[in-house]
Amino acid sequence: MEPTARRLYRLVEPIHLVTYFAAEPTEALMALGHRNYWDGYFAGRAAPLGRAPAEVVHSIFYNFAAGEVSRHIPRVWETATPEEALAARQRGSVAALRRILDDLADAPGLARAAELATKAATSAPTEGRVMYAALRALPVPEEPVARLWHAATLLREHRGDGHVAALVAEGIGGTEAHVLHALSQGIPAEKFGRVHHLPAARLAEVVAGMRARGLIDSSGRLSDAGRDRKERIESLTDDLAAPTYDSLGPSELDQLVADLEPVAAALDAAGSR
Template sequence: MTETNPSAALARRLYGLTEPIGMVPYAAPEPTEEVMALGYRTYWDTYFAGRAAPLGRVPAEVVHAIFYNFADGEVARHIPRVWDVATPEAVLAARERGAAAAVRRILGDLADSPAVASAADLATKAATSAPTEGRALYAGLRTLPVPDEPVARLWHAANLLREHRGDGHVAALVSERIGGLEAHALHAVSQGMPAERFGRIHHLPAATLDGLARRMRSRGLVDDAGRITDLGRATKERVETLTDELAAPAYASLGPAEVDRLVADLGPLAAALDAVGSE
């Protein structure tokens, strides 16, 4: 088993503290409502428009490659059609308004605390200092202006850190030859859940799910009963370990005292968001 180095351990710890903030656009109603107000009809329209907007008007094939974990054709149902409704710039502004409003609502009185401004500054320092090479979505986000308002700045930084980590996670999956659908299935079976019932893939055609199961069995990742094998667990552990290692450079710009302060500032904020599932 690969030993986790201190920088990777720090990246894992800060992932746990920033992810509840970064998850807000996918869980809370305000971001979806703000983007829907531009004229979109479904949640998935707002998802693809909001998350792909930093890339500009690129083809569906590019978004599919970068997002990595959608079945063939799923991205193309939304991209590029979503840009007939609103511009990427309008979507980005609406998403930021909604995310900031949701974080403020969830945090309540904490939203105006010194910890938010401090965490926003330190998280932004980290989020804007990592290398962009090989990280397409993170690089796109880096081109956007950093908000002045502390709550919006905190969410913006968490979103940057989330997508920086996500780009690294894709690289880790590619290094282990784990495709996007396989990643969902491997996560599901590692939690003791039948892969075909996992929310991100359960809607796929039976033939697609059968083919996914055959590929995973042929590699020894799951057994004939669909349970994760020792090889499957070891593979998933390598992916997660490398993901942490690849996320670590984002925090290299922070000194030890700044790291301690960021962890202390984020603790109660993450707890408040976790308590409601970032909703």
């Protein structure tokens, strides 16, 4: 049986993904004066941390290659403040959700889901959860679509904080995490979107190191040990995400799932774009 945290992740993730996939959030951030998508990405996602230096953001985000964060932070704060970035990100994300969901955006089920998801998303301990704690310090929107998006963002970053902890515990570095995921999906590392842009020599070095540790076999596929490591990481991530739903009773969890299913289905069909 699929763990509750994994099941809810599959339903909540499409809500937050509009932030990165849909045009409206990028356009809202670009309207502040940012140069490109990645300026907006780092400004919007790092904004809850305030004007944290690149070294801190790199550590918290974990899976970006050396130097990628510093190409954007702190320069993005010369363009717009963290507060302006937060407002633009939310405004664009809500606009995207309303466009994709159409009538579902004003349905009673979405409002119920927003309340239950917010109850879950604001109930977990913040200790050791830097991104989650930063988001918890922000006000919760009142409008249902914005409220649901904010709750989904909290739940995603809470899970992300736990995923980083699981990766660290299993000795998997940031770039290695992308390679592990790519190979688990049957995608060669050099074809995977998050690392294909890296210098070929750097990516080859990472793959060689994973092969030397027995995580990748001689054919370039995940070894049995690599698959076991991936499964342990995902299982621990689920375990660490589970406390977010402890505040909901069985009937509330069932209601949340029922209300999120049509929302997630619509967003999945659109690719959250």
